[in-house]
Amino acid sequence: MSRILHHDGPLIIGGGLAGLSAALEAGPRKVLVITPAPLLEACSSAWAQGGVAAALSANDAPTLHAADTAAAGAGLVETGPTDILTGDGRATVEWLASLGAPFDRDAAGGFAVSLEAAHSLARVARVGGDGAGRAILSALIAAVRAAPHIEVWENGRLRGLIREADGRVRGAVIERDGRRVEVLASAVVLATGGAGGLFARTTTPAALLGEGMAAAWLAGAEILDPEFVQFHPTAIDVGLDPMPLATEALRGEGARLIDRDGRFLLGEAADADLQARDVVARAVFAARAEGRGAFLDCRAIGAKLAGEFPAVFAACMRAGLDPRETPVPVAAAAHYHMGGIAAGPDGRTSLPGLFAVGECAATGVHGANRLASNSLLEAAAFGRRTGRAAAMETSGAGATRSTPIAPDLSVDALQSLREAMSDGVGVVRDAAGLTDALAVIARLEAETPGALPLVAARLIAEAALARRESRGGHFRRDYPQAAAVARHTHAHADPAMVAAA
Numbered sequence: 001m002s003r004i005l006h007h008d009g010p011l012i013i014g015g016g017l018a019g020l021s022a023a024l025e026a027g028p029r030k031v032l033v034i035t036p037a038p039l040l041e042a043c044s045s046a047w048a049q050g051g052v053a054a055a056l057s058a059n060d061a062p063t064l065h066a067a068d069t070a071a072a073g074a075g076l077v078e079t080g081p082t083d084i085l086t087g088d089g090r091a092t093v094e095w096l097a098s099l100g101a102p103f104d105r106d107a108a109g110g111f112a113v114s115l116e117a118a119h120s121l122a123r124v125a126r127v128g129g130d131g132a133g134r135a136i137l138s139a140l141i142a143a144v145r146a147a148p149h150i151e152v153w154e155n156g157r158l159r160g161l162i163r164e165a166d167g168r169v170r171g172a173v174i175e176r177d178g179r180r181v182e183v184l185a186s187a188v189v190l191a192t193g194g195a196g197g198l199f200a201r202t203t204t205p206a207a208l209l210g211e212g213m214a215a216a217w218l219a220g221a222e223i224l225d226p227e228f229v230q231f232h233p234t235a236i237d238v239g240l241d242p243m244p245l246a247t248e249a250l251r252g253e254g255a256r257l258i259d260r261d262g263r264f265l266l267g268e269a270a271d272a273d274l275q276a277r278d279v280v281a282r283a284v285f286a287a288r289a290e291g292r293g294a295f296l297d298c299r300a301i302g303a304k305l306a307g308e309f310p311a312v313f314a315a316c317m318r319a320g321l322d323p324r325e326t327p328v329p330v331a332a333a334a335h336y337h338m339g340g341i342a343a344g345p346d347g348r349t350s351l352p353g354l355f356a357v358g359e360c361a362a363t364g365v366h367g368a369n370r371l372a373s374n375s376l377l378e379a380a381a382f383g384r385r386t387g388r389a390a391a392m393e394t395s396g397a398g399a400t401r402s403t404p405i406a407p408d409l410s411v412d413a414l415q416s417l418r419e420a421m422s423d424g425v426g427v428v429r430d431a432a433g434l435t436d437a438l439a440v441i442a443r444l445e446a447e448t449p450g451a452l453p454l455v456a457a458r459l460i461a462e463a464a465l466a467r468r469e470s471r472g473g474h475f476r477r478d479y480p481q482a483a484a485v486a487r488h489t490h491a492h493a494d495p496a497m498v499a500a501a
Contacts, residue, residue, distance in 0.1 A: 002173065002180040007032050009149075010355075010390040011172060011183050013158050013212065014191030016043035017133075017376060018358025020140040021383025022189050022347070026391040027149040032183065034156040034174055039141045040134070042205045044193055044336075044359060045379060048133030049247035049311060051103075051126035052096070052380070053119070053373035054089030056111045060121050062086040069374060072118045072276050073367020074472035075486030076225065081364045084345045085374070088381040093125050096380060100139035103127055115252040116372035117274045122252075124373045129308035130247045133376065158192065158211060159405050161219040161354070169219060169354035170400045184400065187353055187393035189386060190216060190341060194359035195229070196242075198457050199334035199426070200418040203235050203245040209414075210456025212360040215406070216341045217459060222350040223491040224362035225339035226456075227463035230370050230473045231427045232335035233257070233280040234296050236312075236328055238319035243333050246296055246312050248277075248372050253308075254301045257284065258327060259292035278369050278473045281332040285427040288331060295327035332427045336375060338366040338473060339460070342490070347386030353393060357386040368472020368486075406452045413444050417457055425461050430478040434465040463489045 010026050012019045015035030023031045040046050055065045065086040070077040093111060097103055103125050104112035115122040127135040144150050153176060162171040162182060171184040192212025196204030217223050234250070234257075235243035251257070251273045257265040257280070265283045266272040273280060284294040298305060302324030305313045316323045340362040347355035358379045365378055409417070417440065424437030438461050445454050469483040470476050 002182045004182045004184065007183055007185045008395055009185065010187045010189055010387070010393070011185035012189040012191060013172060014043070014193060014358065014360070015039050015152070016191060016193055016358060016379065017045035017137055017140065018379035018383040019189065019191030020137070020144050021380045022191060022357055022387035022390065023150050024140070024143055024147060025384040025387030027147060029149065029391040031150045032185070033144070033150060033152045034158070035152065035154050036157050036207065038154050039152065040137060042207045043137070044196070044204045044208065045376065046134045046137045047204065047245065048376055049130040049245055050116055050249055050373040051114065051124040051132040052093055052136070052376045053124050053371065054093050054377060055086065055123055056090060056093065056113055056125060057121065057123065060123050062089060064120060065089060065123060068118060068120050069365065069371045070367070072369050072371040074369050074482070076367035076472070076488060078364030081345050085365050085378055085381055089377060092377060092381040092384070095384070096136055096139065099143045101127065101136040104129070114249045115274070116248045117251065117280065118276045118371055124249065126249070128310065130249065130311045136376065158215055161188065161215050162400050163219055164400055167220055168352040173405060180405070184395070186395040187355060187390040189347060189355040189357060189390050190360050191358045191383070192360045194337040195456050195460065196334045196337070198418060198421045198453060198460070200241070200422040201235065201331060201333040202242050203232050203333050203335045204242060206242055209453040210337070210460070211406070211452040212356070213340050213459065214452040214455035216349065216354065216356065217455060217491065217493050219354070220351060220493055221354060222342040223340065223459055224342035225368070225463070225489050226459040226491060227467050227489060228338035228368050228473050229334055229425075229460065230277055230336040230338060231281040231332040233277060233284045233332050234330040235333035236315055236319070237331040238321070238329070243331070244315035246328065246330060247309065250296065250298060250301070250309060250312065253304060255296055255298040256300070258295050258297050259287050260295065261292070265294060276369055277372065278475065281427050282475060284330060284332045294330050296330050297327040298323040299325065299327070334422070336370055338362065338368065338370050345382050345385050346389040347382065348389065355386050355390050357383050368474060404450055406450055407448050409444070409448055409451045409453055413448060414453065416440060417444060417453060421457055421461070425464055427475065429464055429474070429476050431465065434461055437461050438465070459491060463491060
């Protein structure tokens with residue numbers, strides 16, 4: 001039996017950069033933050049290495065940043081949200097710095113910036129070389145702990161959303177310490193992260209299974225472009241799950257991708273390895289599929305590794321590899337979900353009372369292929385906007401009902417799902433592989449109907465099968481060309497199913 005808690009303010013589900021930014025900006029309204037693990041654990045924000053992309057240099061401008069974002073997104077980047085995002089860049093970095101995020105500084109005291117793939121200029125503000133995510137999130141956590149308007153429930157899991165008869169979202173069912181609580185709130189903000197844990201090869205926390213997207217879809221929310229998954233080309237392949245990440249900034253400094261015979265994977269040009277991530281990921285995938293192997297050769301920048309890239313250096317050394325002397329084996333791994341719950345820059349979704357922000361949201365700024373380091377910018381910039389918008393919502397008074405409580409997958413079932421997704425819905429896709437993955441999902445659905453990871457996996461795989469072209473992070477070997485006109489995927493649950501829930 002669930003108990004009912006009435007909370008007069010926003011309910012935020014997720015404790016990463018997006019959720020905490022929203023929580024801070026929602027004050028003075030009372031905010032309840034639900035996170036499935038202790039703060040700083042099991043969220044992608046803390047694992048981000050590159051930094052925050054923003055126009056910070058004298059020779060840069062938000063319009064240039066927006067142009068690079070659109071070029072990477074392969075025709076599906078929306079101009080309005082992107083202009084807002086890039087226009088918020090400097091203010092967002094300065095806000096994070098004001099909270100204590102220790103960004104690297106140049107000799108003049110300005111923000112030190114790095115070059116990453118598909119950026120026309122160096123514009124990635126970094127912390128400790130490759131420690132941006134953890135350092136930035138630590139600063140926000142300190143601010144959240146000190147904020148009198150924020151209460152945090154750690155170890156709470158989303159089990160379903162609560163709606164009024166007219167479809168307005170009024171709260172969520174949360175499971176905590178084995179007990180379920182129906183939390184009724186003035187607004188629900190989903191900041192549940194991505195879906196990398198659906199894949200056997202991922203750089204993200206394995207607990208991120210697309211459950212926020214799945215819960216929103218079951219409640220009737222619109223889902224945008226779920227097929228677009230970004231695969232990072234340089235996950236360190238040393239048998240770990242998740243796979244340690246080797247930041248793109250290494251290639252910006254001069255590291256090169258080679259095969260086992262020392263041949264360049266993408267050509268000899270100095271900037272050949274700094275193409276858009278989907279291009280580089282497919283080159284790494286192809287080299288491994290052909291038996292040539294793929295390696296990140298950092299020997300030319302060996303003197304910089306321990307001091308400027310301590311996280312990568314430590315990961316390699318723990319695995320028994322000295323990257324100053326030996327090329328590091330790499331593979332393409334699921335890294336970021338461009339698709340998700342359709343939402344605006346202020347987090348508003350197609351359902352009244354429901355907001356989404358961060359990786360679980362699809363705001364149109366990433367299109368088919370996210371530009372490097374735009375994710376932390378979006379999480380903080382749109383997180384702030386979402387917090388302010390959610391704080392303006394007022395509590396409803398209508399009768400409520402919750403969506404069915406989602407069951408858990410068994411360990412074996414989840415592993416079967418992850419392997420099927422990596423094999424059939426990975427870097428290179430085709431109808432046969434996608435159909436095989438959907439067959440595995442169907443078998444698991446028969447065993448555990450309604451499990452949120454299966455709902456999320458089906459949304460991704462079905463949209464990938466329906467998109468008969470190659471665009472950005474979605475590559476079909478049976479449809480290798482891009483369609484003449486770029487079109488979004490819009491997914492909605494069957495209204496009869498939503499009404500019956």
